[in-house]
Amino acid sequence: MGNMTREDIVQQLEQVRRDAEMALSQASNSEQISAWHSEYLGRKGQLTAILRNLGSLSPEERPQVGKVANDIKVALEAELQARQEAIASADLEAMRRAGSVDVTLPGRPQAPGKLHITTRTLRDIYTIFAEMGFQIYNSPEVETDEYNFQLLNMPPGHPARDMWDTFYTTTPGLVLRTHTSPGQAWAMREYAPEPIRVILPGKVYRYEAVDASHESMFYQVEGLAIGKHVTFSDLKGVLMNFANQMFGQGRHARFRKSYFPFTEPSVEMDIDCVICNGKGCPVCKNTGWLELLGAGMVHPRVLQYGGYDPAGFSGFAFGMGPDRMSLQKYGIDDIRYFFANDARMLERV
Numbered sequence: 001m002g003n004m005t006r007e008d009i010v011q012q013l014e015q016v017r018r019d020a021e022m023a024l025s026q027a028s029n030s031e032q033i034s035a036w037h038s039e040y041l042g043r044k045g046q047l048t049a050i051l052r053n054l055g056s057l058s059p060e061e062r063p064q065v066g067k068v069a070n071d072i073k074v075a076l077e078a079e080l081q082a083r084q085e086a087i088a089s090a091d092l093e094a095m096r097r098a099g100s101v102d103v104t105l106p107g108r109p110q111a112p113g114k115l116h117i118t119t120r121t122l123r124d125i126y127t128i129f130a131e132m133g134f135q136i137y138n139s140p141e142v143e144t145d146e147y148n149f150q151l152l153n154m155p156p157g158h159p160a161r162d163m164w165d166t167f168y169t170t171t172p173g174l175v176l177r178t179h180t181s182p183g184q185a186w187a188m189r190e191y192a193p194e195p196i197r198v199i200l201p202g203k204v205y206r207y208e209a210v211d212a213s214h215e216s217m218f219y220q221v222e223g224l225a226i227g228k229h230v231t232f233s234d235l236k237g238v239l240m241n242f243a244n245q246m247f248g249q250g251r252h253a254r255f256r257k258s259y260f261p262f263t264e265p266s267v268e269m270d271i272d273c274v275i276c277n278g279k280g281c282p283v284c285k286n287t288g289w290l291e292l293l294g295a296g297m298v299h300p301r302v303l304q305y306g307g308y309d310p311a312g313f314s315g316f317a318f319g320m321g322p323d324r325m326s327l328q329k330y331g332i333d334d335i336r337y338f339f340a341n342d343a344r345m346l347e348r349v
């Protein structure tokens with residue numbers, strides 16, 4: 001094909017177009033369609049073959065012929081699509097006639113995926129504390145007696161151990177952690193003597209009689225801040241900010257004195273009931289208040305076990321139950337729904 005002129009090539013292109021259109025009108029299923037595509041438009045197809053001969057043309061002619069070829073390609077592609085749609089609807093019509101498709105049936109809804117409520121609540125908590133400079137720190141779920149109790153100022157035989165109904169393992173000295181507080185010791189021992197601002201989220205385990213408000217596995221989020229001048233006012237400020245962001249601005253809170261072996265002084269924080277705004281309802285058992293978390297100033301002995309000199313450092317800590325918060329926030333009446341693996345749970349919110 002040595003000396004093809006511009007006219008020769010254009011003629012060839014037109015011919016390919018006519019052939020292609022003819023062939024397309026006869027294609028009636030997807031195999032034929034794809035064979036047609038490789039024959040005419042594919043990399044080894046007729047159109048490409050012709051364009052290989054542009055070398056014999058002058059530099060002015062080449063783009064002119066190129067444009068003709070491209071227009072043909074675009075046109076053929078459009079015709080291909082129209083043909084495919086026609087075939088698809090003809091197929092559907094054939095199926096319908098044969099009775100294999102009942103077009104009066106309602107469609108099947110496609111349920112979009114949803115995050116578990118616990119995941120959402122945890123992420124809300126992470127975001128709020130991240131804005132206040134708290135990093136996430138993870139620690140083990142299977143703990144030693146030392147970390148779960150001793151480093152938290154509960155030596156063997158300490159009566160306060162009874163505050164947690166503990167799952168012991170068959171290995172002496174190993175327990176399922178009853179709270180996220182042992183994470184405090186892990187974080188302190190990693191960072192001392194640097195200042196710390198962490199939250200420690202995760203699963204905890206208790207040997208509970210399971211009912212609507214008690215599960216044997218649930219989540220906690222622990223918080224810990226240590227520095228040279230960390231005060232109880234810092235603790236209150238951080239927790240008030242958290243309550244307002246989590247449950248809405250203008251939240252009222254009260255701090256009640258309490259006891260935890262690892263904090264001194266210790267408090268529990270209540271907020272006015274998010275359901276009735278403090279008026280009294282079944283959720284708050286008509287008190288108008290919901291118990292939100294335990295907190296306090298880190299006990300000097302706990303600081304010391306963690307590697308900080310209590311003469312130079314102070315800290316606050318808190319521990320909250322995100323599942324309880326979800327119950328309140330979303331008005332769910334039974335904590336057992338959370339991990340019962342029933343997908344309908346996800347539809348509730």
Ligand code: DAH
Pocket residue numbers: 178179180181222223260262263293294295296297317318319320
């Ligand atoms: N660990 C406690 C519990 O599980 C909660 C708690 C109370 C954590 C006071 C703290 C704290 O860090 O300061 O009941």
